Amino acid sequence: MTMISRIEQAVSFIRERADLVPDVGLVLGSGLGVLADEVEGEQIAYADIPGFPDSTAPSHKGTLHVGTLAGRKVVAMQGRVHLYEGYQPSEVAFPMRVMAGLGAKQAILTNAAGGLDPSIEVGDLVAIEDHLSMANLAGADPLRGPNDDRIGPRFVSMNGAYDKGLIAAAESVADSEGITLKKGVYAFVTGPSFETPAEVRLLQTLNCHVDGMSTVPEVIAARHHGLQVLAISAVTNTAVSSVQDTHVTNVEEVWDATKAIQPRLKSLVRGLLSQ
Numbered sequence: 001m002t003m004i005s006r007i008e009q010a011v012s013f014i015r016e017r018a019d020l021v022p023d024v025g026l027v028l029g030s031g032l033g034v035l036a037d038e039v040e041g042e043q044i045a046y047a048d049i050p051g052f053p054d055s056t057a058p059s060h061k062g063t064l065h066v067g068t069l070a071g072r073k074v075v076a077m078q079g080r081v082h083l084y085e086g087y088q089p090s091e092v093a094f095p096m097r098v099m100a101g102l103g104a105k106q107a108i109l110t111n112a113a114g115g116l117d118p119s120i121e122v123g124d125l126v127a128i129e130d131h132l133s134m135a136n137l138a139g140a141d142p143l144r145g146p147n148d149d150r151i152g153p154r155f156v157s158m159n160g161a162y163d164k165g166l167i168a169a170a171e172s173v174a175d176s177e178g179i180t181l182k183k184g185v186y187a188f189v190t191g192p193s194f195e196t197p198a199e200v201r202l203l204q205t206l207n208c209h210v211d212g213m214s215t216v217p218e219v220i221a222a223r224h225h226g227l228q229v230l231a232i233s234a235v236t237n238t239a240v241s242s243v244q245d246t247h248v249t250n251v252e253e254v255w256d257a258t259k260a261i262q263p264r265l266k267s268l269v270r271g272l273l274s275q
Helices: 003-017 033-038 089-102 164-177 197-205 216-224 251-274
Strands: 024-028 040-045 063-069 072-078 106-115 125-133 181-188 210-212 228-238
Touching (some): 003 063, 003 089, 024 033, 024 089, 033 063, 033 251, 072 089, 072 251, 089 216, 106 216, 106 251, 125 164, 164 181, 164 228, 164 251, 181 228, 210 228, 228 251
Parallel strands (some): 024 072, 024 106, 106 228, 125 181
Antiparallel strands (some): 040 063, 063 072, 125 228
């Protein structure tokens, strides 16, 4: 099947169960999946949707919610899929294509990330202004392969991939909610192994502020479809940059930090949607 046929098949299946045209597509990654439970509407398991990759990552429920949240029509992914699960870049990007096919014009993505910059602390929220993708530079671009001009152009500009207007709106909401929202560059690494100190130092040298194992393939697909994009990182750990450092990054500290950040991230996303 062609890409557009696969998108249409998935969209048709979803519309049979939820006849709603969303304004916004939400990708709720580590720590914010609970917000999807507040969507008033239908729930569909990823595994039931034709061609839709199923999530196997811890805490990623793998359910698509279609309905209303904070007064907006949304389609929300409760959990996402990653390259480290064994999926190809085009498969990781496919759910975003389906959300665009359903009618979404804007995309809001959240993720858990490691802090690279000394000014970034555990617990911070960071609006992504730009990204550096080692996977793309190594040839794992989700747009690789035949292009269908009905979906988007062969060559997609990533300059301004993260919409300045949406970032400004997020800053305004954060100010009104008493939330500190920083800005920075997100480095995409494939995982699932955490970065070595040498890799961390390389990313720091390249002026990256946070790093994580998601988001970029989805953002590229969103821009291919012409969607406006906002992405927020929740900083759950500090990346270790020296072999002399005795700290061992572990999943437990990530989940603990995620739980602490969750209320502020929920308030930020709900406030943004309401405006």
